[in-house]
Amino acid sequence: MADNKKPFYITTPIYYVNAAPHLGTAYCTILCDVQARFRRAMGQDVKFLTGLDEHGEKVQRAAEDHGKTPQEWCDSLAPAFHDIWNTLEISNDDFIRTTQPRQIRAVQHLWDRMKDAGYIYKDSYDGWYCVHEETYYTETQVSKSDEDHGVVGRHLCPECQRELQRVKEESWFFKLSAFQDRLLKLYDEHPDFVMPAFRMNEVRSFVESGLRDISVSRTSFDWGIPVPFDDKHVTYVWFDALLNYATAVGFGDPDMADEYARRWPAQYHVVGKDIIRFHCVIWPAMLMAIGEALPEHVFAHGFLMVRNEETGQGEKMSKSRGNAIAPQDVIDMLGVEGYRYYFMTDCVPGEDGAISYSRMTQVYNADLANSWGNLVSRSLNMSAKYFDGKTPELPEGWADRANPLKDIADGLVDRYVAAMSVFDYVSAKNAVLELVHAANHYIEDSAPWAVAKDPARADELEQIITNLLEAIRISAHLFAPFMPQTSAEVLRRMSLADEADTTDLIAACQWGGLASGAAVTKGDALFPRLDVKKG
Ligand code: ME8
Numbered sequence: 433m434a435d436n437k438k439p440f441y442i443t444t445p446i447y448y449v450n451a452a453p454h455l456g457t458a459y460c461t462i463l464c465d466v467q468a469r470f471r472r473a474m475g476q477d478v479k480f481l482t483g484l485d486e487h488g489e490k491v492q493r494a495a496e497d498h499g500k501t502p503q504e505w506c507d508s509l510a511p512a513f514h515d516i517w518n519t520l521e522i523s524n525d526d527f528i529r530t531t532q533p534r535q536i537r538a539v540q541h542l543w544d545r546m547k548d549a550g551y552i553y554k555d556s557y558d559g560w561y562c563v564h565e566e567t568y569y570t571e572t573q574v575s576k577s578d579e580d581h582g583v584v585g586r587h588l589c590p591e592c593q594r595e596l597q598r599v600k601e602e603s604w605f606f607k608l609s610a611f612q613d614r615l616l617k618l619y620d621e622h623p624d625f626v627m628p629a630f631r632m633n634e635v636r637s638f639v640e641s642g643l644r645d646i647s648v649s650r651t652s653f654d655w656g657i658p659v660p661f662d663d664k665h666v667t668y669v670w671f672d673a674l675l676n677y678a679t680a681v682g683f684g685d686p687d688m689a690d691e692y693a694r695r696w697p698a699q700y701h702v703v704g705k706d707i708i709r710f711h712c713v714i715w716p717a718m719l720m721a722i723g724e725a726l727p728e729h730v731f732a733h734g735f736l737m738v739r740n741e742e743t744g745q746g747e748k749m750s751k752s753r754g755n756a757i758a759p760q761d762v763i764d765m766l767g768v769e770g771y772r773y774y775f776m777t778d779c780v781p782g783e784d785g786a787i788s789y790s791r792m793t794q795v796y797n798a799d800l801a802n803s804w805g806n807l808v809s810r811s812l813n814m815s816a817k818y819f820d821g822k823t824p825e826l827p828e829g830w831a832d833r834a835n836p837l838k839d840i841a842d843g844l845v846d847r848y849v850a851a852m853s854v855f856d857y858v859s860a861k862n863a864v865l866e867l868v869h870a871a872n873h874y875i876e877d878s879a880p881w882a883v884a885k886d887p888a889r890a891d892e893l894e895q896i897i898t899n900l901l902e903a904i905r906i907s908a909h910l911f912a913p914f915m916p917q918t919s920a921e922v923l924r925r926m927s928l929a930d931e932a933d934t935t936d937l938i939a940a941c942q943w944g945g946l947a948s949g950a951a952v953t954k955g956d957a958l959f960p961r962l963d964v965k966k967g
Contacts, residue, residue: 437477469913473937483528488669492655541684551721562589604649611717628782739786746786769915777861805959811900824894831944
């Protein structure tokens with residue numbers, strides 16, 4: 433049977449294996465996971481890729497520092513990434529490692545195609561290189577940055593301020609300079625190629641200021657993919673890494689031609705703002721050079737900063753400042769679902785997010801313990817208590833009766849879908865909270881405990897509890913991309929476990945889907961309140 437579902441291919445950056453995964457890499461990965469889950473619920477045929485960037489000098493040095501070969505080092509760290517992604521409920525469909533045979537074959541195919549297309553040439557490179565950033569810098573960039581930072585007598589990386597390396601070696605170059613006009617045309621014709629919009633200005637002015645050809649092979653070390661027609665050279669790590677997105681859907685593999693035709697180009701590359709030039713300038717130029725389609729969007733998220741409680745300002749997270757937060761510490765405090773919810777809904781995805789333990793506690797208690805968790809617990813308890821462990825039995829047509837929660841729910845789903853589709857998770861969450869808050873108010877206003885005392889008002893009681901459960905059912909669906917386990921559990925408690933994997937979110941969120949007279953499980957508190965202790 434033909435598969436008519438619209439393909440949706442989303443990727444995270446592939447992370448360097450120079451250290452264990454941290455809050456920042458987890459942030460980007462969850463950002464993609466929420467989108468992947470949302471798109472699956474919308475019926476799209478999703479491929480969600482993440483993985484590891486295993487070549488390059490940075491990884492080679494980390495391996496040496498630990499007395500391992502680079503491959504041993506990568507193999508020893510890869511499980512830490514798998515483990516944390518499992519813990520954080522990351523639903524990736526594939527996990528690429530750049531040392532896999534598929535990537536080596538694809539990169540060598542890229543070299544051949546580049547050579548045939550005439551966009552590479554051999555020359556010598558003489559300039560600055562930062563191993564930490566795996567980036568080349570020009571003399572002008574370095575002296576300007578040194579001057580700005582008051583550095584005298586040595587040369588530091590304009591990005592990370594680490595000591596730079598002078599590299600003088602024979603190298604293959606990619607003719608990036610040939611793509612300036614085509615890139616500017618791309619940005620003009622596809623203003624949403626770079627998202628959010630304000631990031632486009634940065635990319636455009638970089639390209640307008642002139643592009644230089646870039647060195648894409650190295651001879652002074654060997655932890656990289658060999659250039660197929662020049663065995664003294666290994667591939668520059670970014671020239672290798674960027675291709676991973678195409679490799680994973682079959683670039684250069686004749687056996688995967690159908691998959692490639694269906695999946696490429698990607699809809700979204702989600703990356704941090706630190707690597708937009710690679711993704712918005714070099715990567716599209718590489719694809720243009722070999723005549724392959726360009727990704728539809730690069731979504732650049734901001735950085736997580738730690739909020740200094742005294743100044744209210746965000747500071748870069750670092751061990752030396754003593755403000756680094758490990759993922760496990762947050763998981764221990766908020767649980768996995770609270771973790772996902774906090775980072776996804778309290779940090780605006782395009783901007784830097786100031787995080788703190790006190791803010792985490794505040795958001796968790798307000799939104800999850802007091803609002804969402806409390807609504808579920810009170811409503812399911814009342815349903816079980818007043819209706820013999822079940823949801824109320826209701827006559828045909830109950831769902832058409834006007835009530836305040838139905839009005840809110842009906843107006844909500846379109847807004848939610850529009851926001852989710854462009855990574856505006858804050859607005860999407862606010863839309864769901866409108867319904868949750870309204871339902872909590874509805875409990876107070878309609879006082880079901882008082883109605884329950886009067887047998888003459890039995891119909892009214894049925895309708896109140898049903899409205900509440902229906903609001904919960906819809907909220908559970910809408911919260912599911914953020915908190916998949918909680919939503920599945922809430923639906924299960926209302927005998928609706930089958931709905932949890934819906935592929936028609938809009939239909940699932942139509943008012944009236946509640947199972948009438950079905951078993952209700954009260955269950956434990958979903959989000960026990962946290963004490964406000966850590967500051
Ligand atoms: O750059 N806040 O890998 P990388 C939010 N291998 N996100 C953060 C962050 C922070 N404080 N710190 C890091 C590389 N990130 C290359 C990518 S892709 C073809 C190759 C996230 O391990 C952010 O998404 O340094 C950033 O872009 C990514 O980690 C960099 O990961």
